[in-house]
Amino acid sequence: MRAVLEPGFFDSAPVRVALLVGGVVAVVSGIVGTFTVVRGQSYAGHALADISVTGGSGSFLIGISPLWGFAGTSVVAAGIMDMIGVRRPRGRDLATGIVRGAGLGLAALFLYWDTTHTSTTGATITILFGSMFAIDTSVIGVVAAFSLAAVGIVAVLYRPLLLSSASTDLAVVRGVRVRIAGVLCLISIALAVSLSALTIGAILSTALLVGPAATAVRLTSRPGLALIWSALIGLAATWLGILLSFDSYYWPPARRGWPVSFFVVALILIFYLLAQARRGRDGKRQCSPGS
Amino acid sequence: MFSGFMTNTWTVATIVAVVAGVAGFFVVLRGSAFVADALPTGAFAGAAGASLIGVNTLLGLGAFSLLGALGIGWLGRRGRHDVAVALALVVMLGLGALFLSFSVEYAPEIYSLLFGEVLGISVNEIAPVAALGAVCIVAIMAMYRPLMLSSVMPELGEAHGVRAHRIEMCFLVVLALATSMALPVVGALLIFSLMIGPPAAARSVTDRPFLAMSLSVVLALATVWTAIAASYESNWPVGFFVGTIAAVCYGAGRGWAALRQSRLTRSAPIGGAHASRVPA
Amino acid sequence: MTEQRVAASRDGRGSWNSRDDVLSVEGVSVRLGGREVLHDVRFAIQPGEFVGLIGSNGAGKTTLLRVILGLLPVGGKIRFAGTGIGYVPQQIHLDPDMPLRARDLVGLGLDGHRLGIPLPSRSRRKLVDEMLRAVDAEHIGGARVGNLSGGEQQRILIAHALISRPGLLLLDEPLANLDIASEQEVVALLARIAREQRIAVLISAHEVNPLLPVMDRIVYMAAGRAASGPTDEVIRGEVLSKLYGHHVDVIRVHGRVLVVAGRGDGLDIPVRHHADTAIADDADTA
Numbered sequence: 001m002r003a004v005l006e007p008g009f010f011d012s013a014p015v016r017v018a019l020l021v022g023g024v025v026a027v028v029s030g031i032v033g034t035f036t037v038v039r040g041q042s043y044a045g046h047a048l049a050d051i052s053v054t055g056g057s058g059s060f061l062i063g064i065s066p067l068w069g070f071a072g073t074s075v076v077a078a079g080i081m082d083m084i085g086v087r088r089p090r091g092r093d094l095a096t097g098i099v100r101g102a103g104l105g106l107a108a109l110f111l112y113w114d115t116t117h118t119s120t121t122g123a124t125i126t127i128l129f130g131s132m133f134a135i136d137t138s139v140i141g142v143v144a145a146f147s148l149a150a151v152g153i154v155a156v157l158y159r160p161l162l163l164s165s166a167s168t169d170l171a172v173v174r175g176v177r178v179r180i181a182g183v184l185c186l187i188s189i190a191l192a193v194s195l196s197a198l199t200i201g202a203i204l205s206t207a208l209l210v211g212p213a214a215t216a217v218r219l220t221s222r223p224g225l226a227l228i229w230s231a232l233i234g235l236a237a238t239w240l241g242i243l244l245s246f247d248s249y250y251w252p253p254a255r256r257g258w259p260v261s262f263f264v265v266a267l268i269l270i271f272y273l274l275a276q277a278r279r280g281r282d283g284k285r286q287c288s289p290g291s
Numbered sequence: 292m293f294s295g296f297m298t299n300t301w302t303v304a305t306i307v308a309v310v311a312g313v314a315g316f317f318v319v320l321r322g323s324a325f326v327a328d329a330l331p332t333g334a335f336a337g338a339a340g341a342s343l344i345g346v347n348t349l350l351g352l353g354a355f356s357l358l359g360a361l362g363i364g365w366l367g368r369r370g371r372h373d374v375a376v377a378l379a380l381v382v383m384l385g386l387g388a389l390f391l392s393f394s395v396e397y398a399p400e401i402y403s404l405l406f407g408e409v410l411g412i413s414v415n416e417i418a419p420v421a422a423l424g425a426v427c428i429v430a431i432m433a434m435y436r437p438l439m440l441s442s443v444m445p446e447l448g449e450a451h452g453v454r455a456h457r458i459e460m461c462f463l464v465v466l467a468l469a470t471s472m473a474l475p476v477v478g479a480l481l482i483f484s485l486m487i488g489p490p491a492a493a494r495s496v497t498d499r500p501f502l503a504m505s506l507s508v509v510l511a512l513a514t515v516w517t518a519i520a521a522s523y524e525s526n527w528p529v530g531f532f533v534g535t536i537a538a539v540c541y542g543a544g545r546g547w548a549a550l551r552q553s554r555l556t557r558s559a560p561i562g563g564a565h566a567s568r569v570p571a
Numbered sequence: 572m573t574e575q576r577v578a579a580s581r582d583g584r585g586s587w588n589s590r591d592d593v594l595s596v597e598g599v600s601v602r603l604g605g606r607e608v609l610h611d612v613r614f615a616i617q618p619g620e621f622v623g624l625i626g627s628n629g630a631g632k633t634t635l636l637r638v639i640l641g642l643l644p645v646g647g648k649i650r651f652a653g654t655g656i657g658y659v660p661q662q663i664h665l666d667p668d669m670p671l672r673a674r675d676l677v678g679l680g681l682d683g684h685r686l687g688i689p690l691p692s693r694s695r696r697k698l699v700d701e702m703l704r705a706v707d708a709e710h711i712g713g714a715r716v717g718n719l720s721g722g723e724q725q726r727i728l729i730a731h732a733l734i735s736r737p738g739l740l741l742l743d744e745p746l747a748n749l750d751i752a753s754e755q756e757v758v759a760l761l762a763r764i765a766r767e768q769r770i771a772v773l774i775s776a777h778e779v780n781p782l783l784p785v786m787d788r789i790v791y792m793a794a795g796r797a798a799s800g801p802t803d804e805v806i807r808g809e810v811l812s813k814l815y816g817h818h819v820d821v822i823r824v825h826g827r828v829l830v831v832a833g834r835g836d837g838l839d840i841p842v843r844h845h846a847d848t849a850i851a852d853d854a855d856t857a
Contacts, residue, residue: 038669042377093322094491098541101484105534108406108478112528124402129388156686163683166671166716167663170731173640173656175684207381214374217670221715226670253393262385262392269382272374 009246014133018199018242018260021135021143025195026208026238028147030231032192033213035154035185038223039165043096044081044186045209049193050100051077053202056127057110060120065139066127070194070202071146078186130201132242132260143195150191153184161185162223199238200261208234211268218275237267299412300476300519306424307473308485308515312508313431314469315486317462319494321442330463331470333359335479336383338404339390352474353423356467359383361460406530407478409522416475423472430465438462439500477515481530481537488537489514492544510540592652593618593738593771594639599647601634607795608634611647614790614799616771618653618738621762623782624775626792632775635792636743639773653738657770659728661744665717673719673727674699674712680731702730706760722753726760733764740764742774746781754781761785779806780827806830
């Protein structure tokens with residue numbers, strides 16, 4: 001046990017903050033991510049994550065916490081995406097790709113200005129790969145607020161979202177305001193993405209949004225259970241990642257510790273592949289004749 | 292800006308633009324925007340790993356991009372295509388971060404790998420890049436017919452013995468090579484802009500393949516040259532200019548298409564399945 | 572137009588504007604994309620009636636259904652009285668990965684519009700089980716909706732529509748992709764439900780014969796126009812000719828109906844054969 005839990009793990013303040021904030025963020029991402037995957041909006045999450053890079057980079061220029069930068073841009077982008085009706089078809093893939101490119105180009109510029117005009121160092125790393133062990137305790141309140149909002153939205157809209165993902169027509173006939181539910185869900189995704197951008201970085205945050213959820217839907221066919229699994233898997237990946245990163249402090253080659261976001265993301269992939277393998281084994285049983 | 296070490300950059304950039312223009316035409320045609328985005332991040336991991344070991348970076352890039360391409364092809368066969376690609380992409384980025392964390396020059400390295408670097412091209416990179424470029428172009432030309440068939444009408448292609456999966460893999464490999472070439476100049480995160488913007492704009496103007504490809508190359512050249520010049524003058528990152536100009540290209544293409552559409556008289560029956568394949 | 576009114580009032584069920592109508596469609600016209608897709612459609616449905624909405628593709632059936640459901644804006648009046656409409660679409664497309672079981676989808680028919688986190692409730696579960704039983708789908712209650720076969724999915728969609736105890740059940744081409752045996756099963760199931768639960772059923776189809784045994788009334792559509800009334804009175808040469816706008820013959824063979832229409836250019840094309848002979852349709856799609 002000692003080998004796994006290095007001495008001083010829980011004594012370290014950054015570790016405690018990381019466990020708390022990282023844990024909360026993982027649960028939020030898992031829950032919101034389930035709806036993302038169920039609604040087939042993974043690409044939207046990815047796009048929002050990239051766009052939030054721009055916001056995060058800009059935040060240093062005006063001296064606010066990157067969380068506001070992430071959230072500000074991605075929520076606005078979510079609104080715009082809903083307005084122009086970004087959906088799956090090929091044309092939209094290209095358009096989103098172009099917009100993301102422009103956004104990343106702008107982020108490049110902001111980061112350049114960050115290093116030349118402000119006194120921040122390591123802005124690039126912070127924005128792109130997160131600041132799990134360097135979270136400013138003053139943002140914990142904001143993290144809590146965003147978390148409550150993101151989870152609150154999908155909790156309140158639980159049934160309408162589920163029904164409209166199965167069939168828009170059925171939802172409309174039942175009286176669901178599909179349009180409003182849709183935009184609120186996008187906003188929830190934007191908030192979740194911003195939160196995980198803070199901990200594991202904007203370009204990696206998609207993994208925490210989509211990975212555990214995609215894994216969970218392979219493990220169970222019950223919606224409620226899928227939500228719970230997704231949150232637990234995200235939490236496990238995050239906490240294990242934090243632990244491994246802490247332990248890796250003396251590992252070769254640099255003896256500086258391996259990045260926590262790498263561990264988290266790698267663990268998410270491993271869990272996903274494990275679930276895939278399991279399904280492949282007994283997947284044949286689920287196919288019904290004629291389907 | 293045309294002196295000394297900059298000539299390397301211009302040369303490499305020109306080759307990159309030509310390849311991007313040609314390969315990008317098919318990327319847009321096949322709607323593989325997502326994949327074109329995934330490969331460069333794999334290349335990023337490769338570059339990071341290679342710079343760590345001290346290998347000639349282009350080799351590292353190429354190797355990892357190829358691995359990435361094969362990985363995507365493999366993962367894409369099982370499970371849900373999007374989730375698989377997304378996760379693989381992210382893990383490769385994570386790996387890149389890991390490799391770079393081992394080296395001393397952490398931050399600037401990441402930056403130039405992701406967003407491009409005008410000054411970083413050395414003279415002994417020109418030959419490998421030219422070779423890679425030639426291989427890419429030749430490969431695409433050799434695959435031209437099956438590639439077109441499987442992109443536009445997969446069922447017809449199947450009937451002609453074109454196996455969609457094999458073509459997809461071959462194309463992915465070519466894309467991997469193309470992105471390895473482009474990465475040092477343009478940066479991992481902006482390669483796909485270069486591969487999508489100019490070709491999409493070209494396709495908005497014309498449907499005829501060779502014309503669209505040529506136009507795509509011309510636009511890609513214009514994009515890259517402008518970006519390099521601007522970056523040199525202002526010191527601002529190359530990636531910024533590439534991303535912006537590519538967006539402008541794309542927007543102009545869409546605007547042109549919309550203008551042309553509104554000028555056409557509204558005629559009745561729709562031509563058929565082909566019309567719906569044009570994404571732009 | 573007069574023909575249709577005569578047909579309706581002759582059916583002895585009272586005038587078609589009677590107050591106990593479950594559904595009353597009055598003068599509904601719809602334009603889509605510059606074309607008039609529905610023209611002055613009028614009919615009414617009474618509680619417990621089994622009505623077939625018959626017409627070929629492009630006649631306007633789906634448009635009419637969507638208008639009744641409120642999915643499309645309407646010119647004309649649609650009055651609906653009763654406890655709600657249950658809608659059974661032809662098909663829904665779900666990923667096999669989607670974590671939604673058949674019983675979950677059925678349950679959402681009851682409270683899919685409600686906000687807030689649902690608490691597990693025994694009475695709700697019993698109701699869902701009851702519905703599954705009513706459509707002979709108990710054994711697939713725990714299966715993912717994305718994994719169901721076409722016929723299984725249809726039963727679940729029917730249960731989803733029924734669970735809210737609607738006064739009218741609307742089905743969009745439920746027989747379209749079924750073989751004859753399944754066709755008969757579904758028709759028998761629906762007839763039984765309509766009878767036992769006093770629910771009016773409006774079912775659209777492009778083939779009249781499978782429904783002949785159970786239909787109380789027919790609404791026959793062609794080119795956006797409709798004629799409604801008892802089957803024998805509507806499926807007649809003169810009525811349908813008026814509807815189609817050119818000469819149409821109706822042939823009866825062994826209790827089955829064959830409608831033979833001619834196109835304007837003089838070609839004779841059978842509008843409908845028996846269900847298992849697929850004939851390419853002459854009308855353009857709506």
